[in-house]
Amino acid sequence: CDIRNLGYEEKRELLATIKQARAFITAMVFQDGSSQLNSEQVLTSSVKGIVVLVKSQTKCLCSPSNSSPAYTWDACNQNDKLIYLKTEWSALWKQEDTHKKYVGQILFQMLHCKVPVICFNAKDFLRTLLAVYGSEISWKQVADSVVLDPRIAAWLINPSDTVPSFECLIQKYFEKSFSMRKVSTNTGFLRNALYQNVGLHLEKLYNAMMDLAHDLQVQGLWKVFCTLELPLIKILAVMETHKIHVNKQELKKTSEILGMRLKELEQEAHQVAGEQFLVTSSSQLREVLFEKLKLHTLCEKIPKTEIQQVESTSEAVLNKLQDLHPLPKIILEYRQVHKIKSTYVDGLLTCMKKGFISSTWNQTGTATGRLSAKHPNIQGISKHPVRIIKKQYIKGKEEEIITISPRTFFVSNKGYTFLAADFSHIELRILADLSSDPELLKLFQEPETTDIFTTLASQWKGIPSEQVKQADREQAKRMVYSVVYGAGKERLAECLGTTTLQASQFIDSFMQKYKKVHEFTKMTIEQCRNKGYVVSIMGRKRPLANINAQDYKLRTQAERQAVNFVVQGSAADLCKMAMVEIFTSVVISPTLTARLVINDYKMF
């Protein structure tokens, strides 16, 4: 029913029904006639309304066997109600206002009665509620709700596939079932037919969720689903609602300075190369470096690019070439400055809306269980400040050195301050815990007065920690992450800037010292071979079909992925636990009113 046509008594009745409902299945409908359940997820179109299927009875009570899928939603459950909540309001009529208030009441009740709200892309639904009914529904109400998202369930079962749309989800889980009729919004479809179709889809969505819930329980993923991923939906919705202020003037000024520096560097590059070429083009640079200047004949073998198998011009290569010619050094600086300008300055400017930015978070975008962010990718914003030579053509000093720290472009609200909190060396701790390596564990039993990688370097190489140089510390750090990421000797050599032989010796000596780490990686691969998947601390899973592949390259890749997943996936588990716990305590606290912006591993 369309609730706009309801009388006072009927409205009261509907609210009562909602209070006693057992489940809600919802989908947003957009201006262009599409819904959250259409494959074309157009975020440009604004929300027109919300369709809600109100379940009065749960599936297991009314139809224990689901051998025959429901072809029409109303034929299955007579007691279920399909309601349409119009959320757009054109004029400021009094009637419109009372309608808005009533819709707000219904939505409030749906969140408040702690009955599962099932939604494909539930985060978007909650974010819309906060945007449209922000005055009636606060983020604390959202925090109290119980939302279920079948997309996240499907991703937990197999994190390698992201389930791009509702239709794909249905196809995947009900292949036996009929193909869905597409709703043509261009032709003059009757409004009722459209909503009936959405109702049909909602019924399928409900059935899919029930099946997925069963699968999750069978696979031991239910706890991760309920305690980590579901609460996270609400956290991300609140995070996306919160905006961060950005210093636009500073950004524009920096963009100009960087642009000037880039022009200078380009000139220098052309000069020492003896010709004009596109500095940003790796293929043109490769021509200059290896075909014209023939620098590869003057040093050891140059690593090849992955696909085309031509000489790489990566940072690692350029670092080795910098004593042979002035060009590599210029290119290195050019790239560093260009990266900052294009991604962190100009890129950030394009993400800005009215002086603010807010990232979009993807909960199902990674195979490891971590979150990803875009527009902007706030997780990828450079940590370290960069020095830029700024030439002053005006009177006084000729040039000055300014430092740019991309993170300082974000400004906190007046009277507030950003709080950053992150786990200390979480991957290394997890590696120590999972391997139970006594030497590695010892590292963490000592008070945290000394730097962990310095201590590790001293332990590994058997030298007193006072004699550990910065280079040794850096080497130890990269070594650890190489082990965590499952890198081979070639990759480690590139990372450390040494020869492959030397890297291989480092791996040997490291594994010799921390024997249990080696045992751990062997064990992990072995278990993956037997079961076909690996498991993180909290029970998150990653199936790896290639673990028993004939092809060497595919198999060893799967082996690295297996080791990587256990460490990286467990780190993701712990970070998500922290996010959920912090959010919960902020919600229940009467004094902590500050809203949170939580990065994957840092909390501002």
Next chain:
DNA sequence: TGTCGGACGCTACG
């Protein structure tokens, strides 16, 4: 002739 999109390379983050 112009513009779009996929393939590829590079490099921040963790």
Next chain:
DNA sequence: CGTAGCGTCC
């Protein structure tokens, strides 16, 4: 290892 995002080339 695996995200996002900038760039070129075809």
